Amino acid sequence: MSRLENLNVNIRELLANSLEPRDLVELATTSKQMCNSMMDNSVWKSKTNNDFGNLFEIYAIFTKSAGLELAPDLATKFSQEPTNWKEYYAQKNAAVDSADDEALMTQAEKEYSEAQAFLKTFQSDGNVSVLSRVASKMMWILDVFPTHAGCYYILGFILFVLNRLEDALIPLRTGRLVDPGFEPITELQEEIQRILQGYKGSQDETPLLEQDTLSRELKEVLEEIFRNFDRDQDGALKPEELDSFIFTTNGSHPPAPFLRQMGQRFGSNARGWLTRDGFLAFYLEQTLDDPSETRSDLGVHGYDPQSLKKRMEE
Known part of the structure; x- marks a missing residue:
């Protein structure tokens, strides 16, 4: 012994x-x-997280990292970890044991279906309050039905669309533990890993991002590209200069309103022209969304997409 x-x-x-x-x-x-x-308290904390999922950590991710405002009653439950994990485990275990599993499953499936519908409305109108509402519902379900893999998937998906990729993997890992056969979790995990790999680059690739900001190497390349198209060197791309950059990159001339919107959205000077900082902000957003597209753009402008170094002129 x-x-x-x-x-x-x-x-x-x-x-x-x-x-x-x-x-x-x-x-x-x-x-x-x-x-x-x-x-030991740490042993019971580990067992609680293993048996019921770490909703305290998930709550902190959503409210602190993602900046969402969840339902007030969730703050009462999960904003502060218990001091006595054995006692908390006993209370949690009793609550789950006393729940009507069949009725709970029916309600959970109803809420899960509604959550999927709500997320579709977010994709069309971008209303962040929808995400807060859906995340709150998923946590209510998991509080009494901790083995619902679909809820962990929805929570991971919300963090995914908010571009909190590393954070998204946390609920997804728990969901995979409670139901290894739930394919949507596996598919989303693989997509996130693919994007993260694109940010960091493989063993032979220079990273594009460092902690959600442009890497030093990528920033230097983008600043050089910006200078090449800023022909009068006034620190901003006037409409004809921005049009030239977009045509060179994508092979098409955008309409005038699009050129104005670029400056309005990402950063402009007093005349509404896209500034250097605005240009970098645009590429930060694009890289966060699809790092492969940024590497492709660099290739068009004469840089090696993997090393980010200027190709030798032939």
Whole structure:
């Protein structure tokens, strides 16, 4: 028994996660040392997160990292972690055991379907309050039905559309644990990993982004491209200069309103012309959305898309 008592905390947490609560408590009664070991607060925190998902972490991601305002009652539940995880586990376990599983599943599926419909309205009108409403509903369901993989998928998808890609993987990983066969989670995880790989670049590629900002190498290349099209060197692309850049990049001449909107949206001077900072802001947004498109643009302008270095003139 002494070997069990001396296990490091990670092994103890894995052991606790694999046991039923009553078995864990029974194991703790075998000796004073085992009781101290298995009743440790960190062990019960790990078991709570393993059995019920870490809604405290997910709540913090949505309210702090993503900046969404979730339903007030969720703040009461998840804004602050409990000090006694064993006691919290017991309360949580009792609440889940006493729930009407059949009725809960029916309600969960209804809310899940409605959430998908709400997300479609966001994609059409961009109303962020829709995301807050949907995220709140998903967390309400998971609070009493922690094995609903679809809810974790919706939460991950919301973070995905908000471009919180690393954060999105957290609920998706939990969803995959509770239901490894839920294919939408796998597909979204693979898409996020593909985009993150595009940001960072492979082993042979120079990264495009560093912590959600343009990498030094990409910024230098974009500034050089900007200077090439800023023919009068006044620090802004007038309509004919911006048109020349877009035509060179995409092979088409955009309408005049589009040229004005570029400056209005990303940054303009007093005359409404796209500034250097606006040009960089445009490429930051494009790269966050589709890094492969930025690498393709660099190739058009004579740079190697992988190394970001200027190609030798032939």
